[in-house]
Amino acid sequence: MKTEFTKRQLRNSDTQLANDILRRCVHCGLCTATCSSYVVLGDERDSPRGRIYMIKEMLETGAAPDQSLTTHMDRCLTCLSCMTTCPSGVDYMHLSDLARKEIETRGHRPLKQRFIRRLLSETLPYPKRLSLSLTLGSLARPFRSLIAKMGFKEIVAMLELLPKRAKRTAEFKGGGIARPRGPQLKRVLLMTGCAQKVIRPAINDASIRLMARQGIEVVISKDAGCCGAMDQHMGREKEAIDHAMRNFKAWQALEDDDPIDGIVMNASGCGTSVKDYDHLLSKQKGIAEEVKKFTDKVFDISEFLIDYDLRTTEQWTDLKIAVHMPCSMMHGQRLTHQPFELLQNAGFTVMALDEPHICCGSAGTYNILQPEIATSLGTRKAEHIKRVKPDIVATGNLGCLTQMSHHSDTPVVHFVELLDWAYGGPCPEGVEHLQHRVDRLKTAETGH
Ligand code: SF4
Ligand code: SF4
Structure with a gap:
């Protein structure tokens, strides 16, 4: 795409970045077919290509973001499906971040x-x-x-x-160290997040138990908190940087005590953001190298465990699990097979859903700010779930878990909860009614 920024405009590093991104786009429109908002709304301005044109015009003219740009950017789910489709490598994520920052700082909202x-x-x-x-x-x-x-x-x-308050309270609270069972093979930092701690603490508990059982020491910082993704997606860059800096300093303090093998994420939305801290914090003086050192060690928990020597369990259950891959995992982090493989190795029958590239409508705060489109996408996903008739849906992000639990009658859990269950942990919350199927199979195998 031809751009017409002046030399003066290009002295601004944000504009220079936007220029580099825009120039890669060849207007082919392939991204429209896989764009979740375009699939629902069918308006070119709600497609990646349409948004890219509008962002370009706003940045080139230097005009304040208008109502049209604000509306169509607000309807974007930041699912990043366009990025995995685009043959030209257009970095829509960073371009949309820039546009949202402009809207937040120079636009007008009611x-x-x-x-x-x-x-x-x-x-x-x-x-x-x-x-x-x-x-x-x-x-x-x-x-x-x-x-x-x-x-x-x-x-x-x-x-x-609003989910009802989790019935189970957190087993592991605040910061601390969970010692591994047996000899320590690895040491990781687990990011326990913010909303997840309150809404479904069982995800963190299951992650800790699962890793500790495999000889991994799990360290949790009491000073780390929100990853900043929510603010970043609302164009509140300063607040996102504040969250990222606090986490970075907290991790630095822990690594000073004893080196770590990885920063493990069990919410893929947060993982996508934390993996990008080197970009978000690139304007902070004197820490670039150190931040890069950390971001290179960030792994989704499925990514970390797949290379790890988990024991293979016996075929201990006949439960059918449909895997919903969060967009942040599939498009944001380009992870595709890990949860499927881990669940299969743990003895579950694993199934995929139709239209895996289409968002469930959760997308951070999207299902609150854009409820009509989110409902349409949530209902669409629920139909796909109904079609394959699984016993449980497994996903890797709290937002997707909440959204699909709202729209589907099938119970939805995090895949680490299922893995923890398979490797000796408790039955996940919400699927207790299926415990008898596991017990029945065990009884048939062992005779008691
Ligand atoms: S991030 Fe998702 S919703 Fe937004 S333009 Fe790309 S594909 Fe469409
Ligand atoms: S697929 Fe890529 S190059 Fe083609 S229009 Fe979309 S962003 Fe531009």
């Missing part, structure tokens, strides 16, 4: 939108605030129709999605 976005940014990344808001949310739930009449469809969407 007061209500600004309020909702601020509310999310000030609540979701902070476990204590989120915990309080879950309590308040459960009190407000019966008043959804009144809130809808007041025009707060986003608050209604939030209330609809």
Whole structure:
């Protein structure tokens, strides 16, 4: 794509980056076919190519982002499906980050939108605030129709999605070290996230047990927190950098004590962001090398375990598991087979869903901010689940887990919970009614 930035404009490093990205696009439009928002809305302006044109125009003219650009960028799920489809290697992720930053800093949003976005940014990344808001949310739930009449469809969407507080409380709380069973073979940092700690702490517990059982020492920093992805996707770059810097310093302090073999992520949305910290923190002076050292060691838990010598279990269950690969895992981190293989090796019957490249509609805060499109995508995914009739759906990101649990009748869990179960841990929350199928098989095998 031909661009027409002036030399003066190109002195700005953000504009220079945008120019490099834009010039790779050859307008072929292949990305439209796999774009989740275009599939639902069918409007070129809701496709990657359409957005790229609008971003280019806004940046070249230097005009403030207009309503049209804001609307169509807000409808983008940041699923990054366009990036795995694009034959020219267009870096849509960083281009959309730049556009969102422009919209946030120079655009105009109605007061209500600004309020909702601020509310999310000030609540979701902070476990204590989120915990309080879950309590308040459960009190407000019966008043959804009144809130809808007041025009707060986003608050209604939030209330609809609010998971009931996890029945199980966290086994591992705060920071600390989980010692491995037997000799220590590896030492990793586990990023336990922010919302996940409150909404489904069982994911962290299962990850810790699973790794410790395999001889991996798991270190959790009490000072690390939200990865910053949510703020980044809302164009709040400064807040995203603050979150990233705090995590970076927390990890540095821990690595000073004893070197680590990896930073393990069990929420793929966060993993995509943390793997990109070297880009996000590239303007922070004097730390580039050190940050790169850390980002090179970031692994999704499936990526880490696949190269690890997990024991093979007997065929211990007849449960059928449909795997929903989160977009952040498939497109953001280009991981494709790891959860399938791990589950298969653990003795499950594993199935894929149709249209794996299409987003479930979760996309961070998307199902709150764009509830209609998110519902359409969530329903579409639920139809695919219904078609293959699995006993359980397994995924790798809390957002997808929440969204699909809302739209599908089939129980949805994180795949590490299933692996932990297979290798000796407890039955995951929400699928206890299936425990008898495992027990029955064991009884048939052992005779007692
Ligand atoms: S990130 Fe997803 S929704 Fe956004 S333009 Fe790319 S494919 Fe479409
Ligand atoms: S597939 Fe790539 S090159 Fe083609 S229009 Fe989309 S972004 Fe541009």
